[in-house]
Amino acid sequence: MAIDPLALFSDAAIPMELLRERAYNLRWATLPPDVIALTAADPDFAVATPIRQALSDYVAGGVFSYGPAEGLPEFRRACASATRIRKGFSCDPEQILAVDSAAAGMMHVARLALQPGDEAIIFDPVDFLFKASVEAAGATVKLLPVDPDTGALDLQALQRLVTPRTRLLGVCNPHNPVGRVLTRAELQVLGDFAVSHNLWILNDEIWSDIVYDRSTFVSLPSLSLAIAARTFTIHGFSKTFGLAGLRIGFVIAPDAEQFERLITVAHARTTMTGASTLSQIAATAAYTDCWPWADAFVDHLRNQRDMAHARLTAIPGVTCLLPQGTYVLFPSVRALERSAEEIVQILLDQGRVAVVPGAARWFGPGAEGRIRIVFSTSRQLLTTGLDRAAAVLGRPWSRSAS
Numbered sequence: 001m002a003i004d005p006l007a008l009f010s011d012a013a014i015p016m017e018l019l020r021e022r023a024y025n026l027r028w029a030t031l032p033p034d035v036i037a038l039t040a041a042d043p044d045f046a047v048a049t050p051i052r053q054a055l056s057d058y059v060a061g062g063v064f065s066y067g068p069a070e071g072l073p074e075f076r077r078a079c080a081s082a083t084r085i086r087k088g089f090s091c092d093p094e095q096i097l098a099v100d101s102a103a104a105g106m107m108h109v110a111r112l113a114l115q116p117g118d119e120a121i122i123f124d125p126v127d128f129l130f131k132a133s134v135e136a137a138g139a140t141v142k143l144l145p146v147d148p149d150t151g152a153l154d155l156q157a158l159q160r161l162v163t164p165r166t167r168l169l170g171v172c173n174p175h176n177p178v179g180r181v182l183t184r185a186e187l188q189v190l191g192d193f194a195v196s197h198n199l200w201i202l203n204d205e206i207w208s209d210i211v212y213d214r215s216t217f218v219s220l221p222s223l224s225l226a227i228a229a230r231t232f233t234i235h236g237f238s239k240t241f242g243l244a245g246l247r248i249g250f251v252i253a254p255d256a257e258q259f260e261r262l263i264t265v266a267h268a269r270t271t272m273t274g275a276s277t278l279s280q281i282a283a284t285a286a287y288t289d290c291w292p293w294a295d296a297f298v299d300h301l302r303n304q305r306d307m308a309h310a311r312l313t314a315i316p317g318v319t320c321l322l323p324q325g326t327y328v329l330f331p332s333v334r335a336l337e338r339s340a341e342e343i344v345q346i347l348l349d350q351g352r353v354a355v356v357p358g359a360a361r362w363f364g365p366g367a368e369g370r371i372r373i374v375f376s377t378s379r380q381l382l383t384t385g386l387d388r389a390a391a392v393l394g395r396p397w398s399r400s401a402s
């Protein structure tokens, strides 16, 4: 049955009281009530009905025993099947490890690939979790520039950045915060480079279901067997299905041997870590029964993106790439003659709208002069947030003396 995005993702569908109670991580529950949160990348909508139904059915059974360390068989099967059907990459359920978030999966892979003193090449800017994972493993990052104006990767820099200590290459596709979907040609260069230097690839595809032209997405390990043999792919359920609070994701290991290393480094068999069975039940329902919902969500997001992009770029001095994937915009505010941190503070104080600064601590030094705006909310909330931002940023203060 077709789902109408206008009804499902309408203004009335926003559960504002619950968001104010439950949405943390820079969002509604952490902000004064008159502030509109366009901050952390997390949908404002309640999750799809089949997920809620699966959770309540499971809870009604009343048994919450230990699950398998690798993950529930139905969860691993659903992940392998979605990866094959939606991403064009065939893997065996046995290669899939359930993890308690994409973030945790990234850390496990970094710890598998890196020893203290090693180096990893990651994009700049990119989500802070890449750097945090590498540093948690005691290694250091080398930054591969991504031009936020065009989304272009400086692939020439790879040769300059690689050293005898390099062990890992981080790839974020689609790219947060620039919103680009990497081309097959770019992925081929990255993959071949990793193979030729014996690097592991930390391939984060958590955003791969939020792509506005699905035919443009290519899953890196689908490119060749040699690339697949070096690639650990990360997926999560926070962005598409709104399950951030359930902390659930999965890692696809290249083969049985690397799966063993991964589950060992994750300490999953000791039960010191592991994904909650309830979270896996929710995620299995998402991948089994909620694709029509997810596709309708992307239709809603496409409209949101187009409106927000047009509104932002109409503000004098603001430029922004149109995202091909993700639900974040990453406009340059450099021409407004204030730092991104100052602009974020002014937007909060005067506009009562919260966004994330393009600060090194969130995205790396390459994010400077930018702000990140999330648009996974309703049309009305986004319009109000952008009206407020435009009113503040369009004022002459921004181009005159402080």
Ligand SMILES: Cc1ncc(COP(=O)(O)O)c(C=O)c1O
Pocket (backbone or CB within 6 Å): 041, 101, 102, 103, 104, 127, 129, 172, 176, 204, 206, 235, 236, 237, 238, 244, 248, 249
């Ligand atoms: C690129 C990227 N990877 C990983 C994550 C973390 O997702 P999770 O909530 O599953 O830990 C995020 C969340 O913002 C992200 O944008």
